[in-house]
Amino acid sequence: MRISRLGEFGLIDTIRKMNPAKNKDVVIGVGDDTAVIRNDKSRYILLTTDTLVENVHFNLKYFTFFELGWKLLAVNLSDIAAMGGIPKYALVTLGLKKNTDVSDIKEFYDGIRSLARKTKVDVIGGDIVNSPNNLFFTMDLFGVAEKVVRRSGARPGDAVISIGKIGASSAGLTALKKHGRKAMTSNVAAHLMPSPMLKEGRLASNYATSMIDNSDGLARCLIEICRESKVGARIDASRIPLAAGASIEQALDGGEDYNLIMTAPMGKARHINNGTVIGEITRSKKIMLIDRTGKETVLKDKGYEHF
Amino acid sequence: MRISRLGEFGLIDTIRKMNPAKNKDVVIGVGDDTAVIRNDKSRYILLTTDTLVENVHFNLKYFTFFELGWKLLAVNLSDIAAMGGIPKYALVTLGLKKNTDVSDIKEFYDGIRSLARKTKVDVIGGDIVNSPNNLFFTMDLFGVAEKVVRRSGARPGDAVISIGKIGASSAGLTALKKHGRKAMTSNVAAHLMPSPMLKEGRLASNYATSMIDNSDGLARCLIEICRESKVGARIDASRIPLAAGASIEQALDGGEDYNLIMTAPMGKARHINNGTVIGEITRSKKIMLIDRTGKETVLKDKGYEHF
Numbered sequence: 001m002r003i004s005r006l007g008e009f010g011l012i013d014t015i016r017k018m019n020p021a022k023n024k025d026v027v028i029g030v031g032d033d034t035a036v037i038r039n040d041k042s043r044y045i046l047l048t049t050d051t052l053v054e055n056v057h058f059n060l061k062y063f064t065f066f067e068l069g070w071k072l073l074a075v076n077l078s079d080i081a082a083m084g085g086i087p088k089y090a091l092v093t094l095g096l097k098k099n100t101d102v103s104d105i106k107e108f109y110d111g112i113r114s115l116a117r118k119t120k121v122d123v124i125g126g127d128i129v130n131s132p133n134n135l136f137f138t139m140d141l142f143g144v145a146e147k148v149v150r151r152s153g154a155r156p157g158d159a160v161i162s163i164g165k166i167g168a169s170s171a172g173l174t175a176l177k178k179h180g181r182k183a184m185t186s187n188v189a190a191h192l193m194p195s196p197m198l199k200e201g202r203l204a205s206n207y208a209t210s211m212i213d214n215s216d217g218l219a220r221c222l223i224e225i226c227r228e229s230k231v232g233a234r235i236d237a238s239r240i241p242l243a244a245g246a247s248i249e250q251a252l253d254g255g256e257d258y259n260l261i262m263t264a265p266m267g268k269a270r271h272i273n274n275g276t277v278i279g280e281i282t283r284s285k286k287i288m289l290i291d292r293t294g295k296e297t298v299l300k301d302k303g304y305e306h307f
Numbered sequence: 308m309r310i311s312r313l314g315e316f317g318l319i320d321t322i323r324k325m326n327p328a329k330n331k332d333v334v335i336g337v338g339d340d341t342a343v344i345r346n347d348k349s350r351y352i353l354l355t356t357d358t359l360v361e362n363v364h365f366n367l368k369y370f371t372f373f374e375l376g377w378k379l380l381a382v383n384l385s386d387i388a389a390m391g392g393i394p395k396y397a398l399v400t401l402g403l404k405k406n407t408d409v410s411d412i413k414e415f416y417d418g419i420r421s422l423a424r425k426t427k428v429d430v431i432g433g434d435i436v437n438s439p440n441n442l443f444f445t446m447d448l449f450g451v452a453e454k455v456v457r458r459s460g461a462r463p464g465d466a467v468i469s470i471g472k473i474g475a476s477s478a479g480l481t482a483l484k485k486h487g488r489k490a491m492t493s494n495v496a497a498h499l500m501p502s503p504m505l506k507e508g509r510l511a512s513n514y515a516t517s518m519i520d521n522s523d524g525l526a527r528c529l530i531e532i533c534r535e536s537k538v539g540a541r542i543d544a545s546r547i548p549l550a551a552g553a554s555i556e557q558a559l560d561g562g563e564d565y566n567l568i569m570t571a572p573m574g575k576a577r578h579i580n581n582g583t584v585i586g587e588i589t590r591s592k593k594i595m596l597i598d599r600t601g602k603e604t605v606l607k608d609k610g611y612e613h614f
Contacts, residue, residue, distance in 0.1 A: 003408070011435060014413065018416045018417075018420065019420070021431055023395065026431050028431075029429065030430060030431060035396065037431070037449075045449075047396065047431070047432060047447070048432070049432070049434050049447055051400055051402070056436065089333070089342065091354055091355075091356045091447060098614050102313050103308070105321070109322060110325075113325065122329055122336065123326040123337060124328055124333050124336040125340075125341070126322075131363070131443065132360075132363065133440035133441055134438060134440055136436075138356075138400055138445050142344075142354060306437045
C-alpha cells in the first residue's frame with residue numbers, strides 16, 4: 001500500500017505499534033510531537049524534531065534564509081512550549097545543494113541565533129549532507145520540564161481554550177502567494193517568523209489537562225486531543241479568536257499558527273493568560289462545531305496532509 | 308562563495324565560530340560528531356545525528372529498506388561508540404515520496420529494531436515529511452557516558468591504534484557497483500550493515516587520549532585527530548589491518564568502515580581489545596605515511612567530500 005493511501009496518521013500509528021518502548025524511563029514515546037524521558041525524580045527530558053523541506057514547507061520565492069533559520073527553531077520550540085518545557089540545546093542538519101551559497105547558510109544561522117538568544121538555546125552540533133534536489137533543514141531540540149502535559153488528559157466538562165489568535169499564518173501565506181513579499185503584513189510575518197509560546201505554555205502547564213501546539217490547524221488540534229483523550233467536544237465557532245484578516249476556514253484548516261490549544265477545568269480558565277474559551281469537552285466522541293446561527297455540524301479534518 | 312568551494316570542513320568551521328555555546332553545561336559543542344552535555348556530577352548526555360540521503364549515501368539498487376534502517380542506526384551508534392558511551396533513545400525523521408510503499412517503511416523499521424534490540428535502544432519519536440525527489444532518513448541518538456573522550460587529547464609518543472580492520476566497506480561498495488547484490492561477501496555486508504563498536508569503544512575509553520569513528524577513511528580520521536590535538540603522526544602502512552580483499556587506498560580513503568581509531572599511551576596499547584598499533588603521535592604537525600620500502604610521504608586527505 002502506498003503511504004499516500006494510508007496517510008500520515010495511519011503511518012504514525014503503524015510506526016507506534018512497531019516501537020513499544022522497553023526502557024522504563026520513557027514516559028512518552030512515538031506518536032506525540034515530543035518524546036519525554038524521566039531524568040531523575042523531579043525532572044523530565046524532552047526530545048523533539050521538526051524538518052523543513054524546500055517546495056514542501058517553504059519556497060525560496062517567499063522565504064529569506066534568515067526567516068528559514070528562525071522558523072526552523074520556532075516550530076521546534078513550539079513543541080517544547082506545548083509540554084510546558086524549557087528549551088536547551090539544538091542539533092541542526094543541513095541538506096544542501098552543491099551550489100548553495102555560504103552567505104545563505106550564515107544568514108540561516110543568524111536567523112536561528114536571533115531566536116535562540118531570546119530563548120536561551122545553544123546550537124551544539126548537527127550534520128551537513130548533500131541533498132541534490134531539495135534543500136532541507138532538520139532540527140533536534142532538547143529541553144527539560146518539571147511535569148508532563150499529555151494530549152490525552154482532557155476530561156468531559158473541561159474548557160477548550162485557545163491561547164493566542166488563530167489563522168494569521170494561513171492568511172499570510174495566501175497573501176504571499178498572491179502578492180509576494182510586497183504584501184508584508186502582520187499575518188505574513190506570522191507565517192515567515194512564527195512566535196512560539198514558551199512562557200504561555202509554561203504558565204498553562206500548571207492548569208492544563210491536555211495541551212498541543214497548533215501546527216496543522218485548529219480542527220486537527222481538536223481531533224488529536226479528543227482522539228487521544230477518548231472524548232468529544234462542542235466548539236462555538238463565534239468564540240474562536242480569529243487573527244485580523246483571517247477566515248474561520250483558515251483558522252480551522254490552515255495551520256502553522258504555532259499558538260497553543262489546551263483543555264483545563266472550567267474554573268481554571270480565567271488563569272490562562274491570553275486564553276479564550278472556545279468550547280467544552282463532552283462525553284460523546286464527536287466534535288461538534290456550532291456556527292453563528294446555532295447550527296451544529298461534525299467538525300471535519302481538512303488540514304494539511306503530507307502524502 | 309559556493310559551499311562546494313569552501314568544502315564541508317570549511318563550512319563546519321564557519322558554523323562553529325557562529326555558535327559558541329553560552330550554557331556552561333555544554334562540554335562539547337559544534338564541530339564534533341557527538342555533542343556532550345553535563346547532566347550531573349558523574350554523568351554526561353551525548354547527542355548525535357546522522358542522515359542518509361538517496362543517491363548520495365545509498366542507492367536502492369543495492370540497499371534493501373531493512374539494511375537502510377540497520378545502517379541508519381549503526382552510523383549513529385558509531386558516534387556514540389567513539390565517545391565510549393551507551394546509546395539510549397532515538398528519534399527518526401522519514402523524508403518520503405508520495406509513492407513510497409508502507410511495506411518498505413515497515414521493513415526499514417524492522418532493520419532499525421533488529422540492531423536496536425541488540426543495543427538496547429528505544430525509538431521514541433521523530434517526524435514524517437514529504438521529500439519529493441530523494442528519500443532521506445535522519446536519526447537523532449541520545450546516549451550517556453561516564454567520561455568524555457575528545458578528539459583533541461592525542462599527545463606526542465602516544466600509540467595510534469586501529470580497533471578492527473579497515474577497508475571492507477569500500478571494497479564492498481566497489482563489488483556492489485560491479486556485480487550488484489549477487490556478489491554478497493563479508494565486505495559487501497560490511498558496507499550494507501556495518502557493526503558499530505560499542506563494547507570496544509567503552510573498554511577503550513578507559514585508556515584513550517583521543518578517539519574517533521572511521522566514517523570517512525583512515526586518512527580523514529588521522530587528520531582530524533592530529534588537527535584537533537595539534538600534533539602529527541608517523542603511520543606504518545604495513546601495519547594497517549586491512550580487511551581481506553581491501554586495498555590500502557580503500558582503507559585510507561574509502562570510509563564507512565565504522566571501526567574506531569584511537570590514541571593511547573604506548574604502554575596501554577596491549578589492553579585494547581582487537582587493537583592494532585599502526586603508528587605513533589609526533590610533535591611535528593605533519594602526518595607521515597611510511598610505505599613498505601621505508602619511503603615517507605605526507606598523508607593526503609582524498610576521502611569523500613560532500614560538496
